[in-house]
Amino acid sequence: xxxxxxxxxxxxxxxxxxxxxxxxxxxxxxxxxxxxxxxxxxxxxxxxxxxxxxxxxxxxxxxxxxxxxxxxxxxxxxxxxxxxxxxxxxxxxxxxxxxxxxx
Numbered sequence: 001x002x003x004x005x006x007x008x009x010x011x012x013x014x015x016x017x018x019x020x021x022x023x024x025x026x027x028x029x030x031x032x033x034x035x036x037x038x039x040x041x042x043x044x045x046x047x048x049x050x051x052x053x054x055x056x057x058x059x060x061x062x063x064x065x066x067x068x069x070x071x072x073x074x075x076x077x078x079x080x081x082x083x084x085x086x087x088x089x090x091x092x093x094x095x096x097x098x099x100x101x102x103x
Contacts, residue, residue, distance in 0.1 A: 032076035
């Protein structure tokens with residue numbers, strides 16, 4: 001899996017989270033995210049690639065220390081991130097939508 005896809009998705013997620021912080025809707029805190037990559041519409045692609053993407057993104061979001069503060073597991077922001085891969089126009093390029101839900 002090309003790192004450019006990971007970087008594009010991570011940039012999108014970081015910009016989305018930063019927008020929430022700037023707008024005052026979210027304070028910096030540790031995360032407890034589940035990540036799902038739904039690639040049902042993607043054709044002729046190994047599904048293991050998307051499982052690897054799920055694990056990598058979840059690891060990055062949940063293991064990154066976003067502040068210098070310490071948080072207990074129950075204090076982490078619970079969220080679900082669902083990435084819908086809609087098409088693969090070129091090798092290494094994906095068209096997708098992202099849904100972020102937090103409680």
